Structures are given as C-alpha cells and as structure tokens.
Amino acid sequence: MTGQETRTKKRELILDAAEALFSRHGYDGVTLRAIAKMADVDVALANYYFGPKRDLFEAVFMRRAKVLNSWRLEALEAVIEEAQPNAPSVRCIIEAYFAPLLTRSHVHDEGWKNYYALIGYVNSSHEWGGQLMSQQFDPLIDRFLEALKMAIPDVSEENLYWAYHCLSGALTLALAQTGRIDHLSNGLCRSDDLSGAHSHIVNFITAGFEQLKDMPEKKKTATPGDAAAPV
Amino acid sequence: MTGQETRTKKRELILDAAEALFSRHGYDGVTLRAIAKMADVDVALANYYFGPKRDLFEAVFMRRAKVLNSWRLEALEAVIEEAQPNAPSVRCIIEAYFAPLLTRSHVHDEGWKNYYALIGYVNSSHEWGGQLMSQQFDPLIDRFLEALKMAIPDVSEENLYWAYHCLSGALTLALAQTGRIDHLSNGLCRSDDLSGAHSHIVNFITAGFEQLKDMPEKKKTATPGDAAAPV
DNA sequence: GTCTATACGGCGATAGAC
DNA sequence: GTCTATCGCCGTATAGAC
Numbered sequence: 001m002t003g004q005e006t007r008t009k010k011r012e013l014i015l016d017a018a019e020a021l022f023s024r025h026g027y028d029g030v031t032l033r034a035i036a037k038m039a040d041v042d043v044a045l046a047n048y049y050f051g052p053k054r055d056l057f058e059a060v061f062m063r064r065a066k067v068l069n070s071w072r073l074e075a076l077e078a079v080i081e082e083a084q085p086n087a088p089s090v091r092c093i094i095e096a097y098f099a100p101l102l103t104r105s106h107v108h109d110e111g112w113k114n115y116y117a118l119i120g121y122v123n124s125s126h127e128w129g130g131q132l133m134s135q136q137f138d139p140l141i142d143r144f145l146e147a148l149k150m151a152i153p154d155v156s157e158e159n160l161y162w163a164y165h166c167l168s169g170a171l172t173l174a175l176a177q178t179g180r181i182d183h184l185s186n187g188l189c190r191s192d193d194l195s196g197a198h199s200h201i202v203n204f205i206t207a208g209f210e211q212l213k214d215m216p217e218k219k220k221t222a223t224p225g226d227a228a229a230p231v
Numbered sequence: 232m233t234g235q236e237t238r239t240k241k242r243e244l245i246l247d248a249a250e251a252l253f254s255r256h257g258y259d260g261v262t263l264r265a266i267a268k269m270a271d272v273d274v275a276l277a278n279y280y281f282g283p284k285r286d287l288f289e290a291v292f293m294r295r296a297k298v299l300n301s302w303r304l305e306a307l308e309a310v311i312e313e314a315q316p317n318a319p320s321v322r323c324i325i326e327a328y329f330a331p332l333l334t335r336s337h338v339h340d341e342g343w344k345n346y347y348a349l350i351g352y353v354n355s356s357h358e359w360g361g362q363l364m365s366q367q368f369d370p371l372i373d374r375f376l377e378a379l380k381m382a383i384p385d386v387s388e389e390n391l392y393w394a395y396h397c398l399s400g401a402l403t404l405a406l407a408q409t410g411r412i413d414h415l416s417n418g419l420c421r422s423d424d425l426s427g428a429h430s431h432i433v434n435f436i437t438a439g440f441e442q443l444k445d446m447p448e449k450k451k452t453a454t455p456g457d458a459a460a461p462v
Numbered sequence: 463g464t465c466t467a468t469a470c471g472g473c474g475a476t477a478g479a480c
Numbered sequence: 481g482t483c484t485a486t487c488g489c490c491g492t493a494t495a496g497a498c
Binding site: 274 | 474475
C-alpha cells in the first residue's frame with residue numbers, strides 16, 4: 001500500500017467514525033479520543049489531517065453534502081426538461097427534492113444513515129443550523145424555489161419561504177430517525193424506513209405547497225373562510 | 232425570606248439557567264459549572280436539588296411540558312365542544328394544536344423562547360428524541376389524532392402518523408429558531424417571529440392533512456394520477 | 463510527508479467533609 | 481445547604497520514528 005493510499009484510507013476512516021459518533025451524540029458529546037479509537041488510529045491523527053475538532057465536524061458535514069446536491073440538481077433539471085415548454089408541476093418538483101434522498105438504495109448504507117441523522121441534528125441546532133445548513137444547501141434550495149415559483153403563479157416570497165421551512169422540518173426530522181414515530185404508532189410506522197416514509201411525506205408536502213395557489217393575492221397569509229375560532 | 236422561599240427561588244434560578252444553556256448548546260455542551268455561575272449559586276447545588284446532570288436536564292424539559300399540555304388540551308376540548316354534535320374541522324384541530332404555542336404573549340418571554348429551542352433540540356436528538364418527547368407529549372398527541380380521525384373519515388393509521396410526523400418536524404424546527412430562514416430569505420422572514428410564522432404553518436399543515444381525505448381507500452399511500460416521473 | 467507517543471494545562475461531575 | 485478535593489478525561493502541541 002502506497003503512502004497516498006494509506007493517507008486517503010485513514011482520512012476516510014476518521015471521517016466515517018466521526019460521522020457515526022457525531023450523528024449519535026452531537027458535537028459536544030463526542031471526543032476526539034473516541035473517534036480515534038473507533039477509526040483505530042492515533043489520537044493525534046485527526047488533528048493532523050483536519051485541524052481542530054470544529055473543522056473535522058465541518059469536513060464530515062460537507063463530504064456528503066456535495067453528493068446530495070448533485071443528485072438533487074440532476075433530478076430537478078430532469079423534471080424541468082421533461083415538462084418543457086411548460087412549468088413542471090408542484091408534485092414533480094417536490095418529488096425531485098425528496099426522491100434522491102429517500103428512495104435510492106444508499107438509504108440502507110450505514111454511512112449514509114449516520115449522515116442523515118447528522119443533518120437532523122445540524123438543522124435544528126442553534127450552533128450549526130443557521131450557518132452550516134445555509135452554506136451547504138441554500139444555493140440549491142434557491143433553484144428549487146425558483147422552480148416552485150413557476151409552478152405556483154403569484155405566490156408571495158414570504159409564503160414560499162415558510163412553506164419551504166415546513167418541508168425542511170418534516171424532512172430533517174425524518175432523516176434524524178429518532179424512533180419517536182415507532183413509539184407513537186406502537187410499531188406500525190418505523191423511523192428507519194425512509195423509503196416507506198417517502199410517499200407519505202411527498203403527498204403531505206405537495207399539498208402544503210399546492211394550497212398556496214388558492215391564497216388570495218391580497219391576503220396571502222390569512223386563513224380561508226372556514227377559519228378556526230381563535231383559541 | 233424564609234428557607235422555603237429561598238429553596239424554591241434557587242431551584243427556579245437553576246432551572247432557568249440550565250434551560251437557557253441547554254437550549255443553546257445541547258446537553259453535552261453545557262457544564263454544571265456554567266449553569267451554577269449563570270444562576271449565581273454554588274456548583275454543587277444543582278446536584279443537591281436534582282441529582283445527576285441527566286436528571287436536571289429532564290427536570291428542565293418537564294417543567295414547561297406540563298403547562299403546554301394543559302393549554303393544548305384546553306384548546307382541543309374547546310373546538311370539540313364548539314363543533315358538537317359534528318366533528319370539528321381539520322383546520323380547527325390544527326389551530327388548537329398550534330395557537331397555544333405560537334400566538335400567545337409568552338412567545339416573547341425569554342424563558343419560553345429558550346424552552347422552545349430546547350424542544351427543537353430534543354425532538355431531533357438521537358439521545359432524547361424517541362424517549363423524552365414520547366414520554367411528555369404522546370398522551371396528548373393521541374387525543375389530537377383521535378380528533379383528526381373524526382375529521383378525516385376512513386384515514387389509515389399509517390397516513391395519520393406520518394402526517395403527524397410532518398407536523399411535528401415543521402413545528403419543532405420553527406421552535407428551534409435557528410436563523411436558517413432569515414438567511415435563506417435574506418431577512419424577509421425571521422425565525423424568531425413565531426406569531427408571524429403561525430398562519431403560514433397552520434395553512435401548510437392543514438392542507439397536508441386535508442389531502443388525506445382524497446386518498447383512495449385501497450391505495451392509501453400511493454401518489455394520485457398526476458404522479459411524478461420517478462427520478 | 464505520514465504517523466505515533468507522550469505531555470500539558472485545564473476543566474469535568476460529583477462524593478464527602480463540614 | 482455549602483465548599484472543597486479528587487480523579488479522570490478533555491483538546492491539542494510537539495518531538496521524533498518511519
């Protein structure tokens with residue numbers, strides 16, 4: 001084995017171990033020593049390759065973010081292409097957003113499972129949520145929102161962003177796979193069954209965006225006629 | 232000030248400080264020393280009152296969970312009462328779920344803001360999500376789901392649980408107030424404006440549940456006719 | 463360059479003295 | 481109820497082996 005191969009190999013081992021541990025225990029719940037032990041390398045090696053702990057965390061997060069983004073971009077461009085010269089439907093766009101994450105075979109891969117849980121952690125974290133998620137994913141999100149604007153004529157920006165926020169929360173909670181739904185449903189639904197969750201989530205989120213079409217232009221965020229009694 | 236009063240006061244100070252710090256940095260990101268310093272009490276006092284760190288965390292989480300549950304139960308019973316003898320609408324039930332959390336004046340209270348962020352952290356956490364959330368909130372959730380079953384005839388359990396999952400993700404991400412939407416929207420939407428988010432979220436989630444009414448009984452989770460091309 | 467062994471200053475939770 | 485002491489583990493700098 002050449003030096004180069006070793007280098008790459010050990011780097012990946014460290015990233016894999018860090019990913020597994022960070023996803024389960026969060027940034028502060030993991031020590032570099034634990035990562036080194038799991039990766040079967042020396043304590044100082046993580047620091048040698050990645051610098052301080054914080055930089056290692058970011059390296060872990062960024063590694064697969066790039067892959068996700070390319071899958072999703074590809075899917076988005078496909079549905080836009082296919083719908084030409086019309087705008088793609090809301091459902092197709094939402095499908096392009098979720099399917100690359102939830103329906104491929106990689107969802108059964110241990111590394112990806114860990115990474116998904118990590119996204120769940122990062123997205124709702126005060127420390128990382130605003131910064132890391134935006135940095136890695138916002139450019140692509142903007143393209144999806146552009147597409148949705150074409151599919152939902154006259155939608156207001158505010159409505160669109162909050163709808164995306166709902167999408168994001170629903171998705172990342174699913175990715176986190178916390179076991180909550182298993183408990184709530186007495187085992188009927190399983191949080192580790194992402195492909196089983198896929199169609200439920202797509203249907204739910206599609207409907208959420210579709211209702212923006214019915215918003216009166218002047219009172220975009222108001223509740224429709226059968227509004228509830230204030231509580 | 233009597234001993235009893237001091238006792239209660241200091242207990243609350245510790246809980247407040249722990250809440251503020253846990254919500255910002257997570258369980259492992261906070262030391263008992265930091266909590267004690269913020270509460271201006273001795274390091275060992277938290278241990279004296281609450282036992283080990285883990286128990287303190289649970290005490291923080293449970294303190295306001297009880298309050299939330301009673302607000303929501305009250306709201307749910309009000310809409311059921313009001314709709315008698317019919318079933319309440321989906322919108323009214325969803326409104327009863329969200330309004331007590333998002334529209335009251337307490338959302339501007341620092342303590343409650345911290346607690347909300349804590350819910351965001353706990354719900355998507357591997358360590359706590361499955362257990363603590365279920366323990367504190369599932370009994371009430373069951374009652375909301377019962378009500379939704381009446382409002383959505385013939386809905387399958389599986390659809391209902393996954394829809395609730397989407398609701399939960401959207402809500403807790405909003406509660407986490409990570410600043411992500413501020414960034415994405417270039418400041419148009421603000422994640423600390425929960426009452427501003429309220430109607431957007433209610434509309435989105437209501438539509439998500441309403442579409443369950445159109446599900447063909449036999450293919451409950453399938454996508455409707457205009458299904459997307461697989462990606 | 464790649465990697466290991468070790469050392470260091472500091473802070474962790476909490477048990478036990480008071 | 482309060483304070484202190486204890487012991488262990490923390491991240492990381494560094495010296496030097498290969």
